[in-house]
Amino acid sequence: MAASKIKKVGVFVCHCGVNISSVVNIEKVVEAVSKLPEVTVARDYKFMCSTPGQELIGKEIKEQGLERVIVAACSPLLHEETFRRVLVKSDLNQYFFQMVNIREQDAWVTADKDKATQKAIALISAAVKRVQTHEPLPKREVDVDPNxxxxxxxxxxxxxxxxxxxxxxxxxxxxxxxxxxxxxxxxxxxxxxxxxxxxxxxxxxxxxxxxxxxxxxxxxxxxxxxxxxxxxxxxxxxxPKYVDYEKCTGCGVCMEKCPSKVSSEFDEGLVERKAIYTLFPQAVPNKPVIDAKNCTYLTKEKCGVCQKVCEAGAINYEDKExxxxxxxxxxxxxxxxTFAKPDVLKDYGYGKLDNVLTALEFERLNNAAGPTDGEITLKDGSKPQSVAILHCIGSRDKNYNEYCSKVCCMYSLKFAHLVREKTGAEVFEFYIDIRSPGKAYEEFYTRIREEDVHLIRGKVAQVTDVPVTDDEKGKLVVIGENTLTAQRVRVPVDMVILSTGIExxxxxxxxxxxxxxxxxxxxxxxxxxxxxxxxxxxxxxxxxxxxxxxxxxxxxxxxxxxxxxxxxxxxxxxxxVEIEAATAWIVEELCAGCKLCISMCPYKAIEFDEKKKISVINEVLCKGCGTCAATCPSGAAKARHFKDEQIFDEIEGVLSL
Amino acid sequence: MPTTSELMKFAAPMLEMAQTVVEAKGEELKLCYQCGTCTSVCPWGNLKDFNPRKLIEMIRLGFEGFEDDSWKCVNCKLCWDKCPNQINIPQIFQSVRSILLAWNACPPELNIALTSLRDEGNPWQESKEKRDEWTKDFPVPAYEQGTEYLLFSCCTNDYDPRNKKDIKAVVEILNMAKVNYGYIGNKEVCCGDIALSAGENEGYGMLSNKNLEIFRELAVKKILTISPHCLNAFKNRYEFNEGEEVQSSHLVQTYAKLIEDKVLEPKGEIKNKVTYHDPCYLGRHNDIYDEPRFIINSIPGIEFVEMNNIRENSFCCGGGGGGCWLETVKGERLGDLRVLEAVETGAEVIITACPYCVQMLEASILGLGIDEKIKVRTVSELLLSSLKNEEL
The missing domain is CATH 3.50.50.60 (FAD/NAD(P)-binding domain)
Known part of the structure; x- marks a missing residue:
């Protein structure tokens, strides 16, 4: 060990309620670490992060004259700051602290209680060794730009x-x-x-x-x-917008006259927009841009209509990024x-069969400012008499997205209401579980049932246009299981809405x-x-x-x-704001000027001193991640608080058992 | 007089049963969230009340009543492919079967096949000495160390009179193309696929070990299979040692390559309207969809039409998972549905590439009395007819 005189260490072991203590034998841990020569005091407490816990640490620091403090508890991500503050309050440098994670890295992942206890002792022993060479690092503060x-x-x-x-x-x-x-x-x-x-x-x-x-x-x-x-x-x-917003009045004549039409992303391709366009009529800013890929002037230098009709002279084809x-x-x-568009859509006839819509397409169809002014219609313009809404398309599905998209149940119930209200069509809603845990959400679900929406518990496997009965002719047939009656069902409908998830x-x-x-x-x-x-x-x-x-x-x-x-x-x-003090530095004599650290630094904190031909770390930018220290072939890059000797001490501690 | 408790009916969980299934490699059943996708896609659902979702729930809680239905699954894999939890549902039934077998609760007709497998190395109750009988008047090169391909024939092709025609076609084509291959005759035993899907793990272990021994003894590097079930066993089931690089492929892959390389040039016109039935073990289990279609399309004069349920969504013949040996009552045969689907396309010939599919589809054609309308041929038979400029 490098330290000349043993520093007095206090070890504080947290039960974390029963999170740690139900697996790790705290008593044994305290007993074992008490015997380490560096340890002056070892204490345990049910919740070390609580006020009494913090006071316990502060008291021991004062009474025992502790020089180093170790808390064995949860992840430092959660409470390192908490305990560092206790040290500061007790007039100890906050870097004389080390946190040992015996919850996430031990109790929660180790089934065998003896092994978990051994591991906790080993990890604490490592910290006991390591803190001996901890150095006080100064507090660093920078101003915050208010923008x-x-x-x-x-x-x-x-x-x-x-x-x-x-x-x-x-x-x-x-x-x-x-x-x-x-x-x-x-x-x-x-x-x-x-x-x-x-x-x-x-x-x-x-x-x-x-x-x-x-x-x-x-x-x-x-x-x-x-x-x-x-x-x-x-x-x-x-x-480049190709429109000078200082001059443009947003009159819209350019959009009216533009001859190039492309499919509208905002309307999910249900209608077309022009090559010069605003996203939608209420856009902010309500001034157009030119879609360079589809503008005939910008692609072929033909047309130029928008420039000709713009009285404000706002069109600028020379606009640059x-x-x-x-x-x-x-x-x-x-x-x-983005709304998911999983491959599984094809099992439901999407892209092949008319009137099979994704949720977002239905949103546009239903929108008062959408392509049909909010009328829910089939492709031929008629009103649907029956609509199926299929939940969990590509969600809760390991083949696509395993997670629940959370909003689909509720928006699907909303769709059911809107279809009932606007068309009177029969609605068949296929769900696996209805998830309505929000304020007034369950009540909304009740309202939908009252509105005679037919809920069928089961995931739809397929939508086909191949009929097996006369009733199915000319219809979309939805095939699934009503799992509550254990019957396979085929439901012929006019429209299918696929409740796709959030991605x-x-x-x-x-x-x-x-x-x-x-x-x-x-x-x-x-x-x-x-x-x-x-x-x-x-x-x-x-x-x-x-x-x-x-x-x-x-x-x-x-x-x-x-x-x-x-x-x-x-x-x-x-x-x-206080920033990390455990930064890195370069030992000038050892640096060979290979610049490897510069290429690896994720914070662009290292520059090259052309005069001295060495790398120099800008300490304000350095976050102390240690990448440079790990990368440097000649050992010139050093990380404060993660010095080689500290790491070796730690290893020695783990192996000392 | 009964007691009140005798009259009251309820189901009580028997968690020991569930645990037994879990321990017999059925642990994925825990993941099921009861969405019913499996039941919706299961081909059986078209014909009768068969509900994999409900069975899983019953097995999970150990409710009685899942036993008989557990033998129905034909391992067609459609449910597994569509399951949002990626549960290997056929494996769950396999696990249940292994337990039922231990209780001697196996359908008797399947038991006969399993006994034959153990005693004779084939499921057809034939003598193991007679496996190579068909080669007596039809010479086939023997596999020796150093031969490029081992042609693994499959019990059904070795013993069944109908399927012998297919293997003879295979031999003729391979000879024409001068493929370096050989046959091991009576040393071959069943690949064990049926034993495995019937839950007969011990029998499977015995059969697979026997074959593995022979492969090792002869230093086999490449296996050419005729049955997709053998292919699947070798590719996805057999436990080869690390470093044993044994490649298994199916004949259709070889044919496609030979045609592409112009080693085989099918020139004879086949003036038939044909359709293609994807065997589950070739398609869904091993992702081979394009090669058979490529071969069919390379035949001059042929008219190729597809059915509704093809490729990834193909419809099972009913022969997998031991289905070939189980009695099914009329009106409940998967093969019937498939044959009728083929007839509705207007095809006169169903082309396929699996001995079980041949058996099941032909049985259905006979049962339906439509043998004048439609017939079944293998890819090999089709290709050979064109190569020899004969009628199909």
């Missing part, structure tokens, strides 16, 4: 932006599409209250568009983020989701790399803690709002957006 970046202009991004802007702070709101609004703008009615989406959304869209504190960048994408909490530098690419740099202190991710965006992996927030196996951003920090991420200063973190309905999305904005405001109002 905020919000990525994504759906209801989550809109809500978060408005909260922050209304509090008097600057927001850069970046939206990829030509208008804010997101998926919610595509819906007509919202469950369970059936209030119209437009009535509650468009006023907010309007506020975002005209708020003095919001710099709205539509048709734009974030392409680079550097920096760290409090001080991010963000590069936004403004894609523009890179804008902005500085912000925090970032809110509100990048939303992460196709470019979630790119966004994940950009913002350095990991995604789960399904591509949704991972929160810092699923319960206690559901809006924070592992990247400090970056928050998540809405469905980019997983399936959520509108109330939850808005709540999380308000949560994200309040966390951003907390940072701003504090004005300063």
């Amino acid at each position: 905020v970046l919000v990525i994504g202009g759906g209801i989550a991004g809109i809500e978060a932006s408005l909260q922050i802007a209304d509090a008097g702070h600057k927001v850069y709101l970046v939206e990829k599409q030509a208008s804010v609004g997101g998926h919610m703008a595509q819906f007509d009615k919202t469950f369970p209250t059936l209030d119209c989406a437009a009535c509650i959304l468009t006023p907010k869209m309007n506020s975002v568009g005209f708020h003095p504190n919001i710099d709205l960048m539509t048709y734009s994408e974030v392409v680079d983020i550097s920096g760290y909490i409090g001080n991010f530098e963000v590069t936004v690419r403004k894609n 523009e890179l804008v740099k902005v500085k912000v202190g925090s970032i809110i991710l509100a990048t939303g989701y 992460s965006n196709k470019d979630a992996a790119d966004m994940s790399r950009l913002v350095k927030v990991a995604t789960d196996k399904d591509g949704f951003f991972i929160e810092r803690h699923p319960k206690m920090a559901p809006i924070e991420t592992a990247s400090a200063g970056i928050f998540i709002a809405g469905t980019c973190a997983g399936p959520r309905d509108i109330p939850e999305t808005v709540a999380s957006a308000q949560g994200a904005s309040s966390l951003a405001l907390k940072l701003i109002s504090k004005g300063k």
Whole structure:
């Protein structure tokens, strides 16, 4: 061991209620670690993180004159901060602390109680050795830039932006599409209250568009983020709109006259739009963009009609993309989701049979501003007399998405209501389980049953147009099992609605790399803690709002957006933020200048000193991840708090048993 | 006079039963959330009250009444492919069967086949010495160490008079194409597929070990199968040792390659309207869908029509999972449905590539009395007719 004099260590073992103590024999652990020569005192307590627990640690530090503190409890992600604060309060440097995870890494994953107890002792012994060489590291604080970046202009991004802007702070709101609004703008009615989406959304869209504190960048994408909490530098690419928004009055003549038609993404391909277009009539900003891929002038230099008819002279075919740099202190991710279009759709005749619709297509069909002005009609224009709604298409299905998409049951019940109300058609709703755990959701489910919707418990396996009886001729036949009567059923209907689920965006992996927030196996951003920090991420200063973190309905999305904005405001109002002190440094004499560390550093914190021909770490940018120290072939890169001797001491501790 | 408790009817969970099934490799049944997809797609559901979902629930809680139906599954794999929980449902029935077998509760007709498998190495109650009888007047090259392919014939082709025609066609084609192959005659025993799907794990172990021994003794590297059931056993079931690189393929793959390479050039016109029946073990179990269609389409003059339920959604003949040996009453035969589906396309010939499919479909054609209307031929028989410029 490197330390000259043994430092006095206090070990505090937490029961975590029964989470740890039901598997790990706490008494044995305390007994064993008490015998280690470095350990002055070893105590246990039911909840070490509670006030009495914290006071216990503080008391022992004072009374025993402890120089190092170890808490064996849960993950440091959860409570490292809590216990570090106890040390600070007791006038010990917070880096004299080490947390040992005997819950997630031991009690929860070890069935054998003796082995779990042994493991706890080994892990604590390792920490006892390691803390001997811990060094005091200084507190580091930086100023927080009060501006905020919000990525994504759906209801989550809109809500978060408005909260922050209304509090008097600057927001850069970046939206990829030509208008804010997101998926919610595509819906007509919202469950369970059936209030119209437009009535509650468009006023907010309007506020975002005209708020003095919001710099709205539509048709734009974030392409680079550097920096760290409090001080991010963000590069936004403004894609060419080919329309000068300073001059454009939004009169719409260009869209009327444009001869190029393409399928409308906003209307799910049910109708066409022009090559110069606004996403929808209530778009914000309500000015068009030119879709360069489909514009005859931009592709073949023919046409030019829009320029000719524009009295304001706003059409600019020479428009180029523009890179804008902005500085912000925090970032809110509100990048939303896509509706799944799983391969299994073909089993249900989608794409082959008329009148088999996805949920989003039905939303457009039903929308008062949609292609049929909200009339629910079949492809031939007639009203359906029977409609089947099929739950869980591609959701709760290991072949596609294993998770439950959470919103489909409720929107499917909403569809049933709308079909009944608007057409009087018989509705057959095939479900596996109805999930209605929200405020007034179960009541809505009751209302649907009262409205004579025919609920059949069973997942539909197939939709076919091959009839076996006369009744089935010319119909879509839905085949499934009514599992409650144990009978196979064939139901002939006129329309089939496939309740498809929520899926992460196709470019979630790119966004994940950009913002350095990991995604789960399904591509949704991972929160810092699923319960206690559901809006924070592992990247400090970056928050998540809405469905980019997983399936959520509108109330939850808005709540999380308000949560994200309040966390951003907390940072701003504090004005300063403490940053990691356990950074890395380069031993100049050892650095060979190979630059390997520079290529590996995920935070772009290392620069090359051309004069000295060595790498230099910018400590403000360094997050102390240790990648450089692990990469450096000559051992020149060192990580504070993770020095080689500390790691070796730790290994020695584990092996000492 | 009965007591009141004798009159009262209820089902009580018998969790020991459920646990026994779980331990017999049926653990996936725990994952079922009762959506009914299996029941909807199960081919049996078209003909009778057969409900895999309900059976799983009964087995899971040990409710009585699942025993008889557990023998029905033909291992066609459609339910497994469609199951949102990816539950290997045929395996659950296999697990149940292994327990029922231990209780001697096996349908008697299947028991006869299983006994024959143990005693003679084939399910057809034939002597093991007579396996190669068909080669007496029809010479087939013997497999020796160093021969490229071992032609694994399949019991049904070796013993059944109808299927012998098929294997003879195979031999003729392989000879024409000068494929380096050989046959091991009486050393072959059944691949064990039926034993396994009947839950006869011991019998399966014995048969597979015998074959493995021979493969090792002769240093076999490539096995050419005629029956998709043998193919599946070798490819997906047999426990070859690590480093034993034995490749198994099906004849249709060989034919397709030979035709593509122009080694075989089917020039004789076949002026028939034909359809193709995907054997479950070739298609769903082993993803071979394109080769047989490619071969059919390479035959000049042929008119090829597809049925409604094809490829991944193909409809079973009823012969798998031991179904070939089980008595089924008239009106409840899967083969009947399949044959009628073929007839409705207007086809005169059903082409297929599995000995069980041949047996089941031909039995249904006879049973339905429509042998004037439609017949069954294998891919080999079709190809040979064209190569020899003979009528199909």
